[in-house]
Amino acid sequence: MKRPYVFITRKLPEEIIAPVKEIAEVATWPHDDVPVPRDVLMNEAKKADALLTMVADMVDEAILDAGKQLKVVANMGVGFDNIDVQAATKRGIAVCNTPDVLTDTTADLTFALLLATARRMVEAAQFIKEGKWKSWSPFLLAGVDVHHKTIGIVGMGNIGKAVAKRAIGFDMNVLYHNRSRNIEAEKRLGATYCSFEELLERADFVVCLTPLTNETRHMFNKEAFRKMKRSAIFVNAARGAVVDEQALYEALVSGEIAGAGLDVFEQEPIDASHPLLALPNVIALPHIGSATKETRTKMMELCCRNIIAILTGSQPETLVNK
Numbered sequence: 001m002k003r004p005y006v007f008i009t010r011k012l013p014e015e016i017i018a019p020v021k022e023i024a025e026v027a028t029w030p031h032d033d034v035p036v037p038r039d040v041l042m043n044e045a046k047k048a049d050a051l052l053t054m055v056a057d058m059v060d061e062a063i064l065d066a067g068k069q070l071k072v073v074a075n076m077g078v079g080f081d082n083i084d085v086q087a088a089t090k091r092g093i094a095v096c097n098t099p100d101v102l103t104d105t106t107a108d109l110t111f112a113l114l115l116a117t118a119r120r121m122v123e124a125a126q127f128i129k130e131g132k133w134k135s136w137s138p139f140l141l142a143g144v145d146v147h148h149k150t151i152g153i154v155g156m157g158n159i160g161k162a163v164a165k166r167a168i169g170f171d172m173n174v175l176y177h178n179r180s181r182n183i184e185a186e187k188r189l190g191a192t193y194c195s196f197e198e199l200l201e202r203a204d205f206v207v208c209l210t211p212l213t214n215e216t217r218h219m220f221n222k223e224a225f226r227k228m229k230r231s232a233i234f235v236n237a238a239r240g241a242v243v244d245e246q247a248l249y250e251a252l253v254s255g256e257i258a259g260a261g262l263d264v265f266e267q268e269p270i271d272a273s274h275p276l277l278a279l280p281n282v283i284a285l286p287h288i289g290s291a292t293k294e295t296r297t298k299m300m301e302l303c304c305r306n307i308i309a310i311l312t313g314s315q316p317e318t319l320v321n322k
């Protein structure tokens with residue numbers, strides 16, 4: 001019998017993909033830092049029974065249509081806004097993601113970004129390396145306190161709850177907004193549910209952890225930034241397009257908000273000349289929320305297990321299709 005064909009859109013460690021090779025022919029885009037070109041992905045999709053994709057790969061209707069024998073798209077990320085899940089479901093193609101294994105790692109990075117922005121850590125590190133430190137002085141690189149302040153978490157899923165847990169360790173007051181109330185977060189973490197508007201008005205730190213959907217696209221717009229405190233710090237570790245970046249830029253320049261810590265951008269990779277990157281009150285990271293060796297390894301392994309499950313007729317661990 002013909003073995004199934006699996007295409008992987010980045011170079012992954014041999015030992016991780018070895019179990020897939022036991023049941024399938026596997027081809028891999030040979031780079032780990034250059035995205036697979038669309039025409040290559042299209043051609044591979046035509047032959048593939050399974051695709052292992054990254055969050056940067058666009059898997060739209062055209063790719064799914066090309067995949068006449070495609071059975072599964074296993075996406076290496078908890079987010080799957082890069083995949084047209086509805087179109088996949090209509091064609092009987094399974095879509096899998098990698099939740100849970102990255103929860104704590106992403107929460108760590110989100111909280112670190114909040115702390116780094118509040119305490120101006122990147123600016124301070126740059127300052128000392130540039131030989132600018134002349135003496136201790138009372139307000140030298142003074143930031144703002146995080147402890148005992150109010151954090152407002154928009155998107156109270158698993159990562160939101162893990163960030164709330166870290167915030168409690170800093171004696172913070174935790175507000176959240178979500179599509180629906182999260183009773184567990186309220187009972188276990190003492191988080192208080194608020195409307196989006198109330199959260200924006202009350203939070204010292206507004207943390208965006210909501211998935212990108214038609215409802216959340218540009219949810220953080222001009223009006224949203226206008227409602228925040230002038231001292232507020234905005235942190236985004238979800239998806240860039242949840243934010244209107246022009247509105248964010250204007251809010252930061254005009255002093256409508258005090259600072260931003262950003263791990264994600266509307267266009268990734270963001271151009272180094274983007275005006276947001278020139279602002280001293282912005283800390284920008286290249287989408288590294290889940291980027292630890294341990295967690296990225298677990299994400300790859302989960303993708304492989306999901307592919308093997310689908311190709312051998314069993315239930316995948318983390319199916320997205322409803």
Ligand code: DGY
Nearest residue numbers: 055076077078079290
């Ligand atoms: C995710 O898991 O969706 C992240 O953004 C990718 O690390």
